[in-house]
Amino acid sequence: MKTLFLVLFLSTLISFSLCQESPDPVRDIDGNLLRSGTEYYILPVVRGMGGGLTLGATRGELCPLDVVQENQEVDNGLPLTFTPVNPKKGVIRESTDLNIIFQAQSICVQSNVWGLVKYEGQVIVSALGMPGNPGPETINNWFKIRKYDDDYKLVYCPTVCSLCRPVCGDIGVKIAENGSRRLAISDVPFKVMFKKV
Template sequence: MKTAVLFILAFILFALSANSAPSPVLDAFGKNLQAGVEYYVNPADTYNGGLIRAAVGNFTCPAGVSQVGKDEYVGDPLTFTPVNPKKGVIRLSTDVNIKFSGSTICHESNVWKFKYDKNIKQYAVMLGGVEGNPGPETLDNWFKIEKTLFGYKFVFCPSVCSTCKVMCKDLGIVSGFNGMQRLAVSKDPLSVNFYKNV
């Protein structure tokens, strides 16, 4: 009898641990968000356009992440790389690198990076990050995707370094240089949906 009870308990623990992986992030059509596949990121509301790479000051460089104001423009395509590159599905609350596809507009990578921007006097998403190599040296290059009521939001709250002190902040749209709409720390997170580039 004791053996049967132990077997049942072991089976239940195994089943619970097998289902403990965070839920997958879904695209706008209910499909799992895939690593390395291009997606457009558009706001859950239909009033504004997608996310693009854009200059953040008087000059072309450095570049940051902005939102276009026209609802007919889907933005620039992005790819997502999970902290474990062998995983093919992007999951909630899991560290990911985010990178614009295509050529760069500056002499830096298209990988997102969390950095203080003196133009808007707060932390914002810039370009020039490092893809992969999780640890203290790349802490600013890891983001998470969390669920919202109407879609998803981006959060800076990396867990790639267990001994590092990190701030956890939602990302939303704030006004920047010349009225540019910047992706930066905000108490009003930007709710988005993902559309596969076909």
């Protein structure tokens, strides 16, 4: 009887897990699927509010570099790639953990992987993260793309560590002391779209 119950339980569990739908794929401005390892620009949906994302010094020193929005709408910023928590997955899906990595060289010795850091009372997005290795040591380096109206927003709410309890929040644009448009946790989400390089 126990064996029959165990077989029924396992078959129900397997059937349930096979029936679960995957989250919707994220699409670029041309309607194509976002793919891991492919270079994209992250651009604002709202016109006249700055350009794409890039690296910039926002803390009064040359290094480290943080994630900022270009001041000019015509600037696409720097190309980025997305790497999902399971690097074997080729398609980027909504609300799944991923690393975001600038594909550029800088004068600062840093990884260019997005990660959250605390700075002067804010939680800002810097490029000092560590790729992969999901767990407590890398909890600040995992972001998500979520549907926002008919577009997308960037979110920090990682689920890569079952023991961790991160404080979730939308990523928005905040003006730094030097006037740069720095990405940070914000009550106002930064509405974005993705353009293949």
